[in-house]
Amino acid sequence: MEAPQYVAARVQQALAEDGRTNELGIRVDIRGDQLFLRGQVSEVEQRTRLGQVAHETAPELRLHNEINVVDATEPGEDEHLD
Amino acid sequence: MSILTDLRIAAVGDIHLGEDGRGHYRRKLQGIEERADVFMLAGDLTRHGTLEEGKVVADELRDLPIPAVAVLGNHDYHSDMEHEIAEELRDAGVIVLDDDGVVLQCGDMKLGVVGGKGFGGGFAGKCASEFGEREIKNFVAHTRSIAEAWKLALKEIVADERVVLSHYSPIKETLEGEPAEIYPFLGSYLLAEAVDTAGADLILHGHAHKGSPKGMTPGGIRVRNVALPVLGRAYGVYCLDCENGS
Numbered sequence: 001m002e003a004p005q006y007v008a009a010r011v012q013q014a015l016a017e018d019g020r021t022n023e024l025g026i027r028v029d030i031r032g033d034q035l036f037l038r039g040q041v042s043e044v045e046q047r048t049r050l051g052q053v054a055h056e057t058a059p060e061l062r063l064h065n066e067i068n069v070v071d072a073t074e075p076g077e078d079e080h081l082d
Numbered sequence: 083m084s085i086l087t088d089l090r091i092a093a094v095g096d097i098h099l100g101e102d103g104r105g106h107y108r109r110k111l112q113g114i115e116e117r118a119d120v121f122m123l124a125g126d127l128t129r130h131g132t133l134e135e136g137k138v139v140a141d142e143l144r145d146l147p148i149p150a151v152a153v154l155g156n157h158d159y160h161s162d163m164e165h166e167i168a169e170e171l172r173d174a175g176v177i178v179l180d181d182d183g184v185v186l187q188c189g190d191m192k193l194g195v196v197g198g199k200g201f202g203g204g205f206a207g208k209c210a211s212e213f214g215e216r217e218i219k220n221f222v223a224h225t226r227s228i229a230e231a232w233k234l235a236l237k238e239i240v241a242d243e244r245v246v247l248s249h250y251s252p253i254k255e256t257l258e259g260e261p262a263e264i265y266p267f268l269g270s271y272l273l274a275e276a277v278d279t280a281g282a283d284l285i286l287h288g289h290a291h292k293g294s295p296k297g298m299t300p301g302g303i304r305v306r307n308v309a310l311p312v313l314g315r316a317y318g319v320y321c322l323d324c325e326n327g328s
């Protein structure tokens with residue numbers, strides 16, 4: 001059986017290099033037959049695509065897509081630099 | 083007499099607009115002219131760097147009520163369309179810096195902005211050097227030539243305040259939260275060294291989505307990581323206190 005570290009690395013490369021996602025900052029963890037995705041994106045569709053690409057890369061693992069969607073709309077507080 | 087005026091800079095990086103972002107991003111910028119004098123974009127404006135995505139970004143930023151200054155990020159280079167994307171942005175009225183500078187008139191103040199994508203290499207003591215294989219030498223030489231161009235541009239610019247706009251980070255404090263193993267791909271101390279030598283009032287960068295918001299160069303210049311996931315809001319606003327002696 002292939003070491004889980006190599007599978008995780010391959011999934012992470014796929015998320016970065018697949019034209020559907022090109023997402024670099026996603027953390028991929030494998031525990032037993034489970035695959036965990038964690039991180040932050042700004043759209044629900046991107047989270048879905050990341051799950052898809054991860055599943056295609058390691059279809060034998062059970063996927064847990066724990067990526068957060070953060071949609072920032074408010075500008076927030078000013079910072080004074082003096 | 084000397085009066086204090088604030089120069090308000092709205093900034094964000096890593097907006098990563100895809101083609102499905104068309105028509106959505108602009109609403110986040112509503113009312114920006116009441117909060118800031120200038121809008122700065124710290125690269126990674128697109129997801130894959132395609133011309134179509136570049137056009138989406140250009141349309142979302144077209145004719146903003148305040149000047150917009152942008153640099154590109156590594157994602158915007160992914161499809162080898164960086165020049166075309168920059169042209170789309172310029173056609174939409176966005177000033178795109180490519181290792182050069184611009185001076186903007188903001189009220190009574192002259193604001194100088196210098197910058198570009200920047201590049202990696204790592205941080206003093208733990209960095210790549212121009213030694214060994216051609217590929218490594220090219221990697222470091224690319225960063226070195228960028229740093230040199232910024233230094234020259236900063237020295238040439240005559241302005242009341244000077245801001246450096248980059249995609250990659252000049253320091254490691256604003257990378258905290260990212261795995262230390264990838265720091266060399268997130269920035270280079272050569273960028274900070276160049277800016278410390280020439281002088282500036284603020285450095286803005288993006289790229290490190292999991293990094294930290296605040297840091298400082300060894301020379302004491304404030305650095306802010308404005309990557310959207312770090313800010314967790316549409317943009318940050320940074321006010322420079324300008325002493326306007328007259």
Ligand SMILES: [Fe+2]
Nearest residue numbers: 096126289291
């Ligand atoms: Fe990014």
Ligand SMILES: [Fe+2]
Nearest residue numbers: 126155156289
């Ligand atoms: Fe980036």
